[in-house]
Amino acid sequence: MGCLLHASHVTPLPRAADSIRLLLIRSCLLSNDAMQPYSAFSLFRQAFSSHDSWSRAWTDSEPKKHYDVVIIGAGGHGLATAYYLATKHGVKNIAILERGYLGGGNSGRNTQVCRSNYFYPESAAFYDHSLQLYEDLAQDLNFNIMFSQRGNLELNHSLEELEMNRRWANAMSLNGIDSEMLGRKDIRKLVPILNLDCRFPVTGGFIQKRAGISRHDAVVWAFARAASAAGAAIIQGCEVTGFDNRGSRISRVETNRGAIEADCFALCVAGHSSQLAAQAGLSLPIESIALQAMVTEPIKPVLHTVVGSLVIHAYISQSDRGEIVIGGGADSFNSYAQRGVLSTMKDNASAVAELIPSFSRLRVMRQWAGVCDISPDSSPLVGKTEIENLYVSTGWGTGGFKAIPAGGDTLAYTIANDDPHELLQPFALDRFESGRLIDEGAAAGVAH
Numbered sequence: 001m002g003c004l005l006h007a008s009h010v011t012p013l014p015r016a017a018d019s020i021r022l023l024l025i026r027s028c029l030l031s032n033d034a035m036q037p038y039s040a041f042s043l044f045r046q047a048f049s050s051h052d053s054w055s056r057a058w059t060d061s062e063p064k065k066h067y068d069v070v071i072i073g074a075g076g077h078g079l080a081t082a083y084y085l086a087t088k089h090g091v092k093n094i095a096i097l098e099r100g101y102l103g104g105g106n107s108g109r110n111t112q113v114c115r116s117n118y119f120y121p122e123s124a125a126f127y128d129h130s131l132q133l134y135e136d137l138a139q140d141l142n143f144n145i146m147f148s149q150r151g152n153l154e155l156n157h158s159l160e161e162l163e164m165n166r167r168w169a170n171a172m173s174l175n176g177i178d179s180e181m182l183g184r185k186d187i188r189k190l191v192p193i194l195n196l197d198c199r200f201p202v203t204g205g206f207i208q209k210r211a212g213i214s215r216h217d218a219v220v221w222a223f224a225r226a227a228s229a230a231g232a233a234i235i236q237g238c239e240v241t242g243f244d245n246r247g248s249r250i251s252r253v254e255t256n257r258g259a260i261e262a263d264c265f266a267l268c269v270a271g272h273s274s275q276l277a278a279q280a281g282l283s284l285p286i287e288s289i290a291l292q293a294m295v296t297e298p299i300k301p302v303l304h305t306v307v308g309s310l311v312i313h314a315y316i317s318q319s320d321r322g323e324i325v326i327g328g329g330a331d332s333f334n335s336y337a338q339r340g341v342l343s344t345m346k347d348n349a350s351a352v353a354e355l356i357p358s359f360s361r362l363r364v365m366r367q368w369a370g371v372c373d374i375s376p377d378s379s380p381l382v383g384k385t386e387i388e389n390l391y392v393s394t395g396w397g398t399g400g401f402k403a404i405p406a407g408g409d410t411l412a413y414t415i416a417n418d419d420p421h422e423l424l425q426p427f428a429l430d431r432f433e434s435g436r437l438i439d440e441g442a443a444a445g446v447a448h
């Protein structure tokens with residue numbers, strides 16, 4: 001048994017009682033003093049006191065000497081893991097160590113697309129669990145995550161690609177996930193501003209209507225607030241700089257704020273996974289590559305669905321503020337620089353101008369990048385490691401925002417029971433020895 005939690009702290013709940021459990025969690029969270037309810041009534045009440053008595057959304061804690069679980073990285077995955085550990089498995093003595101500020105990594109830098117249009121059954125089951133959790137997340141966490149199921153349209157530009165997309169959409173249907181093939185006429189109706197006769201004319205596409213976008217900061221803040229209310233300590237400005245290994249276990253981590261001991265540790269640091277794992281003596285097959293995005297000045301609503309093209313190579317959506325959010329291919333070399341190169345930015349912008357020529361007149365307001373953790377088969381690496389009490393959540397690459405709720409839920413189960421959650425079993429680290437790869441390069445949506 002890697003983690004001592006199994007014996008001493010865990011209160012497993014039967015899966016059949018899931019909806020009752022969610023109701024209980026919701027009412028417990030809201031009855032907790034640390035979690036002031038966000039409601040029309042609270043808003044109204046606060047209006048009478050100039051909004052000066054809202055409590056802080058989460059507590060900034062000082063490090064203690066020992067925790068049951070230490071999670072490294074306060075991105076979406078680290079925070080969601082802490083939240084589900086505390087609420088579903090009764091583990092209260094948790095610390096989340098973040099070297100910068102929470103959400104300052106990829107979770108606050110992505111293009112917010114949430115979908116489950118994956119090809120293989122293993123991925124479909126995992127990502128659809130995540131999408132289902134997203135559907136109720138605002139209620140569960142009492143936080144408006146601005147989840148908008150506006151659909152995700154993938155275009156095809158040749159008869160060969162049409163066949164590939166048909167195969168993809170059929171695979172989704174076989175996996176029980178909604179998908180619909182669309183012809184040029186349907187696409188013209190859905191996205192009138194699209195240039196169907198671009199350099200590689202659009203021959204059709206397929207849509208997942210349940211897919212959409214969700215405000216990335218809000219998802220991070222919602223999990224931080226709920227995890228903090230459930231008793232987890234969020235420690236920002238606390239960088240892990242080393243591990244103290246005793247035999248096949250880790251006894252403590254070294255940080256810039258002193259050593260911290262724990263029964264078990266989880267690494268949720270995205271593009272820094274291989275660097276940090278190496279310090280613990282673990283070699284991960286992860287490459288770190290910058291993926292960038294940009295937004296234009298805001299305009300009136302013109303784009304009501306997420307549109308992606310693997311051939312022209314860009315994907316776009318319109319945020320609630322009216323900005324056009326643009327994503328595309330990753331940079332073509334490994335890097336830890338969170339800025340991205342100009343040539344990729346230029347390629348992404350010209351791809352969008354090809355798809356929607358009128359957008360070429362828009363000014364770009366902001367551009368940024370995040371360091372993504374890419375695995376050889378573009379699928380996540382999550383679960384136990386050869387170090388008894390070290391768990392990892394990595395390999396999310398360019399698509400781990402949509403996976404945050406399920407990633408946290410299943411990793412929390414794995415840590416609490418020291419046994420992989422059934423949805424995580426295919427994503428274990430040993431698949432690179434056994435050869436049971438899950439090659440989701442195409443479903444990643446962008447080249448890397």
Ligand SMILES: Cc1cc2nc3c(=O)[nH]c(=O)nc-3n(C[C@H](O)[C@H](O)[C@H](O)COP(=O)(O)OP(=O)(O)OC[C@H]3O[C@@H](n4cnc5c(N)ncnc54)[C@H](O)[C@@H]3O)c2cc1C
Nearest residue numbers: 073075077099105106107110111113240370399400401402
């Ligand atoms: C431009 C861009 C667009 C994207 N678009 C999408 C999208 O549309 N849909 C989608 O599903 N996914 C998307 N992604 C991917 C998604 O953002 C990530 O997969 C996901 O956010 C990863 O979450 P995380 O919690 O694992 O990592 P992060 O959010 O990066 O969190 C890791 C945290 O670990 C901290 N850390 C690192 N080293 C240490 C240390 N030594 N000590 C303490 N803390 C440390 C970091 O500061 C960071 O806050 C995109 C990514 C980028 C960059």
